[in-house]
Amino acid sequence: MLKLAKIIRDIPDFPKKGIIFKDIAPLIGDPQAFRKVINLLAKKYQGKKIDKILCVESRGFIFASALAYKLGIGIVPIRKPGKLPYKTAKETYALEYGTDTLEIHIDAFKKGARVLIIDDLLATGGTVQACTRLARKLGGKVVGIGFVIELGFLHGRDKLKDYDVYSIIKF
Numbered sequence: 001m002l003k004l005a006k007i008i009r010d011i012p013d014f015p016k017k018g019i020i021f022k023d024i025a026p027l028i029g030d031p032q033a034f035r036k037v038i039n040l041l042a043k044k045y046q047g048k049k050i051d052k053i054l055c056v057e058s059r060g061f062i063f064a065s066a067l068a069y070k071l072g073i074g075i076v077p078i079r080k081p082g083k084l085p086y087k088t089a090k091e092t093y094a095l096e097y098g099t100d101t102l103e104i105h106i107d108a109f110k111k112g113a114r115v116l117i118i119d120d121l122l123a124t125g126g127t128v129q130a131c132t133r134l135a136r137k138l139g140g141k142v143v144g145i146g147f148v149i150e151l152g153f154l155h156g157r158d159k160l161k162d163y164d165v166y167s168i169i170k171f
Contacts, residue, residue: 001168001169001170003033004027004033004036004037004168004169005169005171007026007027007030007033008022008023008024008026008027008149008169009022009023009025009026010022010023011023022121022149022151022171024059024062024120024121024148024149027148028062034066037063037148037168038063038066038067038070039070040168041063041067041118041146041148041166041168042067042070042071044144044146044166045067045071045116045144045146046071048114048116048143048144049114049143050071050073050114050115050116050143050144051073051109051110051113051114051115052073052074052075052076052108052109052113052115052116052140053067053068053071053073053074053075053076053115053116053117053118054075054076054078054104054108054115054116054117054118054131054134054135054140055075055076055077055078055117055118055119056078056102056117056118056119056120056127056128056131057077057078057079057080057083057102059119059120059121060078060118060119060120061075061077062120063118063119063120063148064118067118067146076104076105076108076109076115077104078102078103078104078131078134079102079103079104080100080101080102080103081101081102081103083103084103084104084105086105086106086107087105087106087107088103088104088105088106089103089104089106089134089137089138090102090103091103091130091131091133091134091137092130093126093127093129093130094126095126096124100127102127102130102131102134103134104134104135104138106138108138109138109140110139111138111139111140112139112140112141113139113140113141114140114141114143115135115140115141115142115143116142116143116144116145116146117131117132117135117142117144117145117146118145118146118147119131119145119146119147120147120148120149121147121148121149121150121151122147122149122150122151122156122157122165122167123151123154123156124154124155124156124159125154125155125156125157125158125159125160126156126159128145128156128160129159129160132145132160132163142163143164144163144164144165144166145160145163145164145165145166146165146166146167147165147166147167147168148167148168148169149167149168149169149170149171150167150169150170150171151171152170152171153171
């Protein structure tokens with residue numbers, strides 16, 4: 001994983017001063033590194049009887065799409081308000097300064113579906129926690145949550161104690 005971690009580029013002071021942004025562009029631009037990430041995710045989730053992969057806007061779409069293709073299952077986008085054209089369920093969650101909202105189509109999967117949540121990065125855990133609530137609102141069972149990157153020093157995993165959380169690269 002050290003080799004994969006070295007491909008990720010640090011961008012200081014983005015999107016605001018004091019933040020070091022983990023840029024995945026070099027990783028997804030490197031075919032061998034991207035393939036390795038998808039294969040690691042597939043190895044973890046192969047045979048888990050997953051019905052749908054829920055993917056988080058927008059960088060989560062990249063990894064979830066490739067993983068869904070490899071596993072032969074569909075994806076469900078979770079997006080910011082106003083981006084989905086059909087009826088949605090909404091979940092608002094706290095940010096450092098204020099709140100944000102995510103939406104999912106109300107018919108995204110059948111009640112009782114086994115769902116996997118995939119995103120690019122686990123930071124404080126607020127976004128993915130909102131995704132778990134959306135999945136449960138629709139009657140889904142979250143069987144796992146996967147990330148490419150985890151920023152362990154932000155303790156986002158602590159908010160997800162009830163779930164099987166997997167991350168490939170930890171900073």
